[in-house]
Amino acid sequence: MKALKKEADERLLIEAAQQDPARFGELYELHFERVYAYVVRRVANRTEAEDVTAEAFHQALANLKRFEWRGIPFVAWLFRIAANLISDRWQRSGREVADDEKIESAQASPAEIEEVERRATLFRLVDTLPGEQRRVVVLRFVEEKSIKEVAREVGKTEGAVKQLQFRALTNLRARLEGADA
Numbered sequence: 001m002k003a004l005k006k007e008a009d010e011r012l013l014i015e016a017a018q019q020d021p022a023r024f025g026e027l028y029e030l031h032f033e034r035v036y037a038y039v040v041r042r043v044a045n046r047t048e049a050e051d052v053t054a055e056a057f058h059q060a061l062a063n064l065k066r067f068e069w070r071g072i073p074f075v076a077w078l079f080r081i082a083a084n085l086i087s088d089r090w091q092r093s094g095r096e097v098a099d100d101e102k103i104e105s106a107q108a109s110p111a112e113i114e115e116v117e118r119r120a121t122l123f124r125l126v127d128t129l130p131g132e133q134r135r136v137v138v139l140r141f142v143e144e145k146s147i148k149e150v151a152r153e154v155g156k157t158e159g160a161v162k163q164l165q166f167r168a169l170t171n172l173r174a175r176l177e178g179a180d181a
Contacts, residue, residue, distance in 0.1 A: 011069050024061050027074065032057075035078050037119030042086050046142065052089070056082040118176075125175045133168035136161055 013030070017023040035056055040049040059081050060067075067077060126137055132154070139150045147165075151158045 010074055014064075014067065014069060014074055018064055018067070021061060021064070024064065027060075028057055031075050031078055033120035033123045034075050034117065035082055037117075037123065038079050039082050039086065041119070042083075043089075048089070052082060052085050055085055059085070122172065122176065125172055128175070129168055129171060133164050133171065136164040137168045137172075140165060 010030075013023070013026050017027055032053070036049065036053045039052045039056070040046070043049040043052060056078060060078055067074075126134060129137065135154060136150055139145045139153060140147075145153070147158050147161050151161045154161065156164075
């Protein structure tokens, strides 16, 4: 019953955004983490992942009137747009992409969707960490800085950074287990 309500709510949001593009922001907020997690898994560069995600939402907004509800989650449509953008970037950069690889990248498997959902949850949970812990996690795992670089940037000792990182990861693990329950 809960899934049916969620589907009906999403359909209403889509219809509202099709009538008034200003309402697209609600769909963006609802799906941003999932789409970003999907893209970042395929694109090695964080800046490029951000660009592809932004472009995917831009294209979705531009083509929203053509979207037809067929019972498939809206996020699947967003994934397909993102996959096509990634494929286009590979082609523009001169990288040869086999047709099988294009098809595979455009269709997310159930296991992959589950992983994307988990990453999206993780992104949301990182935002709930206390400020210093959040900053250390972002610097270490998003910006991929060393403990030494993080310590210098936050003005703490390497030991203090390691402790903040440990607390943050313990906190995230507990919250993730709570979210999975």
